Amino acid sequence: xxxxxxxxxxxxxxxxxxxxxxxxxxxxxxxxxxxxxxxxxxxxxxxxxxxxxxxxxxxxxxxxxxxxxxxxxxxxxxxxxxxxxxxxxxxxxxxxxxxxxxxxxxxxxxxxxxxxxxxxxxxxxxxxxxxxxxxxxxxxxxxxxxxxxxxxxxxxxxxxxxxxxxxxxxxxxxxxxxxxxxxxxxxxxxxxxxxxxxxxxxxxxxxxxxxxxxxxxxxxxxxxxxxxxxxxxxxxxxxxxxxxxxxxxxxxxxxxxxxxxxxxxxxxxxxxxxxxxxxxxxxxxxxxxxxxxxxxxxxxxxxxxxxxxxxxxxxxxxxxxxxxxxxxxxxxxxxx
Amino acid sequence: xxxxxxxxxxxxxxxxxxxxxxxxxxxxxxxxxxxxxxxxxxxxxxxxxxxxxxxxxxxxxxxxxxxxxxxxxxxxxxxxxxxxxxxxxx
Numbered sequence: 391x392x393x394x395x396x397x398x399x400x401x402x403x404x405x406x407x408x409x410x411x412x413x414x415x416x417x418x419x420x421x422x423x424x425x426x427x428x429x430x431x432x433x434x435x436x437x438x439x440x441x442x443x444x445x446x447x448x449x450x451x452x453x454x455x456x457x458x459x460x461x462x463x464x465x466x467x468x469x470x471x472x473x474x475x476x477x478x479x480x481x482x483x484x485x486x487x488x489x490x491x492x493x494x495x496x497x498x499x500x501x502x503x504x505x506x507x508x509x510x511x512x513x514x515x516x517x518x519x520x521x522x523x524x525x526x527x528x529x530x531x532x533x534x535x536x537x538x539x540x541x542x543x544x545x546x547x548x549x550x551x552x553x554x555x556x557x558x559x560x561x562x563x564x565x566x567x568x569x570x571x572x573x574x575x576x577x578x579x580x581x582x583x584x585x586x587x588x589x590x591x592x593x594x595x596x597x598x599x600x601x602x603x604x605x606x607x608x609x610x611x612x613x614x615x616x617x618x619x620x621x622x623x624x625x626x627x628x629x630x631x632x633x634x635x636x637x638x639x640x641x642x643x644x645x646x647x648x649x650x651x652x653x654x655x656x657x658x659x660x661x662x663x664x665x666x667x668x669x670x671x672x673x674x675x676x677x678x679x680x681x682x683x684x685x686x687x688x689x690x691x692x693x694x695x696x697x698x699x700x701x702x703x704x705x706x707x708x709x710x711x712x713x714x715x716x717x718x719x720x721x722x723x724x725x726x
Numbered sequence: 727x728x729x730x731x732x733x734x735x736x737x738x739x740x741x742x743x744x745x746x747x748x749x750x751x752x753x754x755x756x757x758x759x760x761x762x763x764x765x766x767x768x769x770x771x772x773x774x775x776x777x778x779x780x781x782x783x784x785x786x787x788x789x790x791x792x793x794x795x796x797x798x799x800x801x802x803x804x805x806x807x808x809x810x811x812x813x814x815x816x
Contacts, residue, residue, distance in 0.1 A: 391737050397744035405747070409754065413763045414747060420767070420795060421740050424777075428732050639796040 393422030393637065393703050419637045422703055426636040429698035430597075438563040438697045438723075445719065447555040456669060460560045460600075463620035464674040467660065470604050470667040477552060482665065484543050485690070489572065489606035493688055496528050496574045526585060526679055530572035537711035544570050545712070548692050549721040553602070556669065557694045558720060561598050566700045567724045569693035569707045572606070575614045575679045576686050588614075588680040590648045593672040594638045596699040597624055602692040605666040612683025615659045619652055622674035628652055634673045637703060648675075694724075735773045742769070760804055767797075768808030782809035 393399060398418035405411035429435065449457060452473065459466030474480035538545040547553065548567050557565045593599060609615045622628035631651055632643040652675070660668050670676065681687055695704050714722040743766045750762065771778050779787045783806075791802035 391733060391740065396737075396740050398740045401744045401747055408752070409756070409759055410747060410750065413759060416796065417743060417763070417766065420770075421736060423795070424736050424770075424774075425733060428736075433730075433733075633793075635794055635796075 391421065391425045392701070392705075393418065393425070394705055396421055416639055419639055423636045425702040426698055429701040430636075430696065434697035434701050435563055438565075441564040441720075441723065442558050442562060447551075447559060449555060449559060453552070453556050453559075456556055457559055460556075460669055460671060464623045464626065465618060465620065465660070465668060465670040467662060467666055467668050469663075469665050471665055473667060474547070474550070474552060477550065479546060479550075481543070485547070485604075486606065486664075488543065489688060489690070492530050492572045493574065493606070493686070499528075500576065526575060526578065526588060528574040528576065531570075531707060535707060535709055537709045538570065539711040540713070540716070544572075544690055545708075545710075547604075548602075549712075549717065549724050551718050551720065554718075554720045554724055557600050560600065560669075560671075561694075561696060563696060564720055564723045565600075565694045566697055566706075566726075567692065568695050568700055568704050569691065571691050571707060572688070573679075573691050574686055574688050575681050577681045577684055578614075584645075584677070584680050588677055589642050589645055590619075590675050590677045591642050592622075592632070592634050592638070592675055594634065594636060594641070595703040596695040597634055597636075597673055598671060598696060599673055599699065600692075600694045601670050601672045602690075602694070603660075603666075603668045603670070604690040605662055605664055605668075606688040606690065607685065608663050609666070609687055609689070610661050610683070611659060612681065613661075613685055613687040614679045614681030615661050615687070616668065616670065616676055616678035617657055617659045618670060619657055619675040621656075622652070623671050624673065626674065628656070628675065631675075732774065736770075739766075739770050739773060760801055764801060764804030764808050767801075767805045768812060771805070771809055772812050778809065782806040782813065 396418060398414060398421050402411065402414040402418045405414050452468065456466040456468060470485075471480075471482045474482075540546065548570050554565065593601075603616065607613070619628050620626070622631065624634055632640065632648075660666075660670075662668070679687065693704075700706065710725040712725055714725060717725070746762075746766070754762070779790050781787065788802050788806060791797045791805060792799060795802075797805065
């Protein structure tokens with residue numbers, strides 16, 4: 391039973407805004423949590439753990455260092471072109487060109503919208519405030535569920551053995567690739583408060599999950615970098631602060647209290663040059679995308695989770711259109 | 727296959743709750759709502775007794791409902807009351 395398609399999820403939607411709605415939403419989360427635990431403890435993750443045990447990869451020095459960072463702090467960083475330098479299929483120029491096409495398209499869309507608003511204002515119609523709350527991240531795929539095949543260079547990178555060797559070793563099992571997209575974070579309008587994931591939170595869809603970000607532009611303090619609390623994953627020193635559990639009902643801890651309990655000097659911002667690749671376990675506390683300068687943040691984003699999460703909690707944002715027979719076993723598993 | 731049975735019971739329970747929720751009057755008080763919800767959660771645990779940690783009188787179970795299942799203390803207490811009643815009725 392998947393959280394998003396359970397009868398309780400449907401009831402919860404129908405009852406939204408009614409006195410019973412909140413209780414039904416909690417019950418829907420409760421059911422999802424039970425399903426996740428069954429898959430985590432019995433059905434899905436144990437066989438996946440065995441797959442890794444049967445095919446344990448030999449990590450090279452660079453991969454071991456990245457693993458150490460993930461294990462110790464919950465994150466690691468490396469220039470993407472260094473990481474894939476020995477791979478024939480990898481072309482940073484190709485990825486970068488696609489990234490910049492996405493930037494052009496997104497900025498053309500923004501300009502068109504602004505022009506439309508100006509036009510409305512001239513005609514005396516009510517002027518909108520510009521980009522709305524939901525526009526703090528603009529995505530290449532958005533709500534589409536595109537079919538991605540072998541020709542997609544972002545997908546190729548996501549299921550490359552070099553990448554999966556790290557993710558799987560960190561998980562202690564073979565993982566699933568659940569998300570591939572490009573994000574464009576425009577500068578926040580002056581005076582706009584942080585919304586949604588711009589606030590401190592944990593990702594509650596898996597205890598061990600990895601997000602990989604590949605920067606397509608330079609990301610500095612003013613470009614809305616991802617901020618993170620190292621050691622806030624389940625075994626870390628901050629793991630007990632508003633602890634992780636599957637599909638928690640409390641998505642965002644009170645932000646004032648957060649700043650008191652986790653001092654500023656324990657928080658870091660992942661700034662980096664174009665081409666930086668960041669591996670991060672986002673079941674630890676993080677926030678991002680609050681760009682205060684005048685440049686956007688643009689990056690490729692990958693999510694990896696355990697099979698239990700894909701079975702019970704997470705929906706894949708793309709449909710794999712790949713011939714699985716042509717892939718390594720772990721890559722075929724990641725897309726199955 | 728005990729694993730699949732657990733999921734099967736979960737699905738049956740979810741269907742039942744969704745269905746019963748359709749029969750409820752729209753003007754229930756907060757207390758009445760809490761009673762219904764407690765009954766549904768208790769029904770889940772009655773179907774999955776292995777998930778009741780130490781029984782309804784064990785403080786660990788109350789703690790679990792509050793910290794791991796995100797229940798409010800009044801809801802957790804009402805669920806445990808229901809479970810006690812179910813046990814007594816057997």
